[in-house]
Amino acid sequence: MTRTPARTAAALLAATVSFPALAEDGASVLAQIDQGLGNFEDQAIEFRAENLKPGTQAPQTMMFRTRVKGGKTYTEFLSPGDIKGTRVLTMTPTQIWIWLPEFSKIRRVASHSLNQGFMGTTLSQQDMATYAYAGLYNAELVSQDDTSWTLKLTAKDPKEAAYDTLVMVADKKMKVPTRIDYYNDEGTEVVRQMERTNYQCNASGYCMFGYLKMVDNTSGAWTTLTTLSAQVDQGISDDVFSPRTLQLGL
Amino acid sequence: MVEAWARFIVRPAVARAVVALTILVLGVGAWLSSGVTQDDDVLAFLPESNEDIATFRRINARFGSTDVAMVGIPSDDPFDPRFLDRLGALTRQLRDTQGLDSVLSLTNVADFRDDPTTGGIINDDLVAALPTDEASKRALRERVMSRDHVVGTLISEDADAVVVYAFGLAGSQPRALATKVRDAVEVHFPETAVWYGGAPFISTYIFETTQADMARLTPWAIAMIVIIMLAAFRDLLGSGLGLLATTVGIVVSRAAMAVTGTSVNIVLSSMPIILFAIGSAYAIHILSHVDRHAREVGPGPEAVVRTLVGTGPTVVAAGLTTVVGLGSFVAMDIAPMQSFGLYTALGILVALITSLTFVPAVLALFPRPVKESTGGPLKPVMLRLARTVLVNRGPVGVVVGLVAVLGLGLAGSVDTRMDLRAFFHEGTAPDLAQRFLNDKFGGSTFIQLSVQGDLEDPAVLRTVGRVADEISLVPHVTGVQSIEDVIGLVGDAMAGVRRIPDTRGQVAALYRFAASDPAVGRLVTDEHDEALLQIKIDTDDATIVDATLAAIQDVVTRLAPTAYTTGPASPAEAAPRVASRLTALLHAYDVPTPAALPDRITTMLGEEAGPADPAGVTAHVAAFLTSEESFVPLSDPAAQAVAQALAALGPDPADDASLAAIEQALTEAGEDPASGFDVQLAVSQPLSDAWRHAGAAARVRALLAALRLPLPTGGTGERLTDRMVAAVQDLGAPTALAPAEAGADGAASLAWTVSGMPVLYQGLSRSVTANQFKSLGLALTLVFLIMTVMYRSVSTGLLATAPTALTLVAVYGGMGWMGVHLDIGTSMLASIILGAGVDYAVHLLAAWEGDDALSAAEAAVEETSHPIWTNAFMVAAGFFVLTLGDARPLENVGTLTSAAMLAAAFCTFLVIPLLAGRTRYLRGRAT
Incomplete structure (x- = not known):
């Protein structure tokens, strides 16, 4: 993957100036996208993740099942063997409980490290836990066409966001991001790039990606998530999201 | 003609x-x-036919470039928010620079500490936020300088310099790496006299x-x-x-x-x-x-x-x-x-x-x-x-x-002497940089010890740990990083004790959590079939380096088996291994370690242990029951009552006896005894851990009293004692390696190879x-x-x-x-x-x-x-x-x-x- 050169960023920023009066503003578009991303009561998804580390040829595979409700997630790892049975409860992006079956123990982790990788992947805890962007970013509508918006997102508080500047391309119809470029501090180079494709939408209009790929341009590492199954609004009990369930299992 | x-x-x-x-x-x-x-x-000058070169190149290919670019940055006040801000910006820029595998500095090193209010751990960057006033600056300084693995590695002991490590991707060109790092440093520290060390800068x-x-x-x-x-x-x-x-x-x-x-x-x-x-x-x-x-x-x-x-x-x-x-x-x-x-x-x-x-x-x-x-x-x-x-x-x-x-x-007296000093004069930039890095950070020269074998076997990891401990005692060795130490640290974070856990499954689980840190990839392969011990030495003088290499090789020859079987642990194996760890810890904390100390410790560890302190067990269990890690919420009095009741039963109580004790304690504390079963389920593992910790603490107390060693005071002394207690818990490790004949039935192999630029x-x-x-x-x-x-x-x-x-x-x-x-x-x-x-x-x-x-x-x-x-x-x-x-x-x-x-x-x-x-x-x- 080649790096987006500085001039692309400059052209993008210049484009901001050259479109003085777009019909919608960035904030309202981002609100629509947040609504699109969170348009469910609960969901249960099974993923297959493939992860390629720098300097390696063959990606490693793991599978996990995640239940999401009200900003909380309950994740159970299905494979490979070294983490099978491990369960992770995320009450907020920074408050995590982990059940380690090998140790017969719950560990509570208050994690404030924004960049820490999720189980050795290029995805961060923040990537995995972010279902709404407006809380973290100000949005500026850079351009749009018939099918997509391009937003420049700037962190409201750089301490709360792993990256200060994002450029998000979102599908107008589904109101979901299809691509996010993460810029370096100077805003000159894309250091990470996420693509979400193969969206499947349900009757109520909620759309779930079928494939996600995050590439770390600096090292060449990447992670993909393939959605194996997704069920929405199945009436998952609030009790699922508790340390008790974490230890005793569902 | x-x-x-x-x-x-x-x-x-x-x-x-x-x-x-x-x-x-x-x-x-x-x-x-x-x-x-x-x-x-400069590596092109290395003879291709040499076996050492082949090993070095293989290690580079598996672990990423072992060439580390080091930037030493002196500072009167490294906790000044403006300095930290610049250091953080430099670190992020290097992180985002193509061709660099990873970067490590004071501003991105991860840290975890016990959460005193709700239990569990707080996982954060060590410098989570820039100090805003003198009080927060003092607090940050205290926090950073209490991290023994950071002091001398990322910040000097005198807190007057920091160092940034930039690791290139495998096969990266040294000059390209050095240029990128230097360019970034000059952006953020244009007026600071920084010191560029490590092989990429020297070859450049x-x-x-x-x-x-x-x-x-x-x-x-x-x-x-x-x-x-x-x-x-x-x-x-x-x-x-x-x-x-x-x-x-x-x-x-x-x-x-x-x-x-x-x-x-x-x-x-x-x-x-x-x-x-x-x-x-x-x-x-x-x-x-x-x-x-x-x-x-x-x-x-x-x-x-x-x-x-x-x-x-x-x-x-x-x-x-x-x-x-x-x-x-x-x-x-x-x-x-x-x-x-x-x-x-x-x-x-x-x-x-x-x-x-x-x-x-x-x-x-x-x-x-x-x-x-x-x-x-x-x-x-x-x-x-x-x-x-x-x-x-x-x-x-x-x-x-x-x-x-x-x-x-x-x-006939002309000898061959090849080291980096053959390439530059005293007083030149690389010479001064090496002196600075030697003085402030224990050197910029690294030796690698490769271990090929089953690194998910806890007994193998403990052997790796012992080899690392003994190498740390070799003169001119200023630090040894090994995957055994990292797994121990992750074990501390996830399981509450800094040691290699007892089972293969537990080790595998910890590896998974460790994989989030890119630095781990420099210590062990993804397949966990080869590990590197990174040994830092404070000299590049060829004569001293040769002696150091010989001493390291001697440790490997004495302690590192090449063929083994894993079997039940024995005191004959455990006591000297734990003695090595305790001696290495005392050495690391600058406590004088006489030559006879390891033998003396070995003897004492072989003796009967003193009684564990039930009060310590009570405190541990009570703290757990009031933390958010327990899925049964209990009031403080109830938790205290349950903890006392369980501690009174001694180690490994029968299930019926412990359930009865819990229910009685809950009743006496005014809680519903019906939750006794859940409490028993929740507290079972923490109770076992607490007894193990208390037993080890009793041994360490007895050991220190007998040895009369001048331990450091205050927090440093407490941290040393905590680590000794964790080390002594290894006496109870269930398995150990037994050397075997190569090729014997059931024997596994370990291959140890000393490598690196020296x-x-x-x-x-x-x-x-x-x-x-x-x-x-x-x-x-x-x-x-x-x-x-x-x-x-x-x-x-x-x-x-x-x-x-x-x-x-x-x-x-x-x-x-x-x-x-x-x-x-x-x-x-x-x-x-x-x-x-x-x-x-x-x-x-x-x-x-x-x-x-x-x-x-x-x-x-x-x-x-x-x-x-x-x-x-x-x-x-x-x-x-x-x-x-x-x-x-x-x-x-x-x-x-x-x-x-x-x-x-x-x-x-x-x-x-x-x-x-x-x-x-x-x-x-x-x-």
Whole structure:
């Protein structure tokens, strides 16, 4: 993957100036996208993740099942063997409980490290836990066409966001991001790039990606998530999201 | 045949064609040579056939580049928010820089600590937020300086400097890596005197210094050579021809490099000066003899023909000795040295051909006026020397013999010494940077110990830990990083105790959590089948490094099994292993560790343990029951009551007894006893852990009381004690390795290999020594054969080689006397001296002709003194200029070659008259 050169960023920023009066503003578009991303009561998804580390040829595979409700997630790892049975409860992006079956123990982790990788992947805890962007970013509508918006997102508080500047391309119809470029501090180079494709939408209009790929341009590492199954609004009990369930299992 | 060739060359049409062809070759060569690329990789000097190199490259490929760029940044106040802000910005910029695998500094190092309010751990960056006032700055300082794995690694013990580590991707070019890091540093710390250390910066310095020296010194060297030529011949055309002939050699050689894709390395960059110095000799001899013959037959083609017929074969033989001298470098196993030898020999060969074609052609087309011969200023001295030697052969022979014996004796003390200091001087930037990093951060030189085997087996990891502990006690070792320590740290975070857990499954789970840290990839492979111990040492002195490597190898030999079976643990294995860990911890915390301490600790650990403290168990369990890690929320009084009740039952209570105790405690505390089962389920593992911890704490208390060691006070002492308690818990590890016979049934294997740059330098030293003998042996053989064929006599072949042999003995004896080591540069000396020095004997013997020895010597000195000394001074001047630069590899070779060429000329006029027994050596020579 080649790096987006500085001039692309400059052209993008210049484009901001050259479109003085777009019909919608960035904030309202981002609100629509947040609504699109969170348009469910609960969901249960099974993923297959493939992860390629720098300097390696063959990606490693793991599978996990995640239940999401009200900003909380309950994740159970299905494979490979070294983490099978491990369960992770995320009450907020920074408050995590982990059940380690090998140790017969719950560990509570208050994690404030924004960049820490999720189980050795290029995805961060923040990537995995972010279902709404407006809380973290100000949005500026850079351009749009018939099918997509391009937003420049700037962190409201750089301490709360792993990256200060994002450029998000979102599908107008589904109101979901299809691509996010993460810029370096100077805003000159894309250091990470996420693509979400193969969206499947349900009757109520909620759309779930079928494939996600995050590439770390600096090292060449990447992670993909393939959605194996997704069920929405199945009436998952609030009790699922508790340390008790974490230890005793569902 | 020679005469036919000579008369053909001087025909006007042929001469013009030769000139035109030479100019065409020069033009095409210049165009092609513009495509020559540069290679700055110092690792290219490592011999490919060496097993250590293969291991090093394999490790690089598996673990990413082991070249670490280190940036030491001094600061009066590293906790100043403005400084931290800049450091953080630098770290993020490097993190986002392509080609870098990872970066580590104070501002991105992860940290975890117990959460005192709700239980569990807080996982955060160590510098989670910039301090906003003096109080928060003090708090940050206290927090950072309490992290023992950070102090001395990322911030100096005196808190007056920080260091940034930048790790390149596998295969990254050192200069590209260094440039990127330096560019980023200059953006964020433009006015700070920072120190750039580590192999990428050092190799970049070596390359850039050499290049700068060559760019600066080459014109001066050429100017010196031109001045000497002009002073010797007082002839602009002649001097121009000599230089042009050499230029053709340089250009053709570089064109050949471009065509074959050979890059210029730091040794090859000196080729122009060497070629100008040595390659111009042939034209000098042609010019000198054309002048001599012109005085006899007048200027013009006939003088040229006589020169080619009379001197041409001698010049060819002399040139070929230089070609084989340099060509003998192909016998070396260091690719850049082979390239140097091959392409410099090619340049010499082309200069030789040009001197025998282009130069005569021009002299035939443009005859120079006849000049009176002066014989040069040294001719009278050389004549007197020759006469003296001939008259006093006995005494002179004894003196020469004694000098040779003395030189041989001293030459025997020349040893090979290859380390980074062979490449730069004291007081230069890399030297000062290394001193800074040694002083503040325990060094910038790393040794790697590779372990190949089953690194998910807890017993294997514990063995790795013991090896690491013992290595940490080796003098000059300032730190050892190992995957055992990392898994222990993750175990502390996830399971609450810093030690290798008991089961394979637990280890595998911890590996998964550790994988989030990119630094872990530098310590263990994803497959967990190979690990690296990163050993930091505080010296780069080759002698000390060699001793350190030997001590590390000794630890491996004593403690690291290569074949084993995993079985139940035994006190015989556990006690000394835990004693090693405790000794290493005490050493790390600067507690004096007498030599007998490990044995004493081993003995004490083998004794019966004292009683564990139930109060400690109560505190642990109560803290757990009130934390958010317990899924049964209890009030403080209820938690305390349950904890006391359980502690009173002692370790490993029966399920029924513990449930009854819990229910009774809950009832007495006013809680619903129905939740007793859940409480029992939740508290089961923490209760077991608490007893294990309490037992270990009791042992450590007893141990410290008996040993009466001066432990540090305050938080540092508490942290040391905590780590000792965690270490002592390893006494209960259920499995251990038992050494086995290789290949025995059920035996697994472990392969331990010491690697890293210091090991490579050892290999390089061995290679340099071997190469010296190989190339010198090849050169001597070929030169002797050429001489024997030329003079059709074995004894004359030996005679022609004798002056240079004496020169070599004198030079190497001088090196031994002055303590100059053999290195890559000085290992080139022998072949260069041999190839170039024999020329003088060849010319002197060719001109050796008279009625008796005295008249033959006088005729030879008359004819050759001027060109030989002119050439000797030109070569000496060219090489001497190399000593004026900053590039250390060229310094010794410049000084020694410069002196050697003058010595070779002198030895020629000393040894040939001493040993010559005939009145003529070259048959059929037309004069």
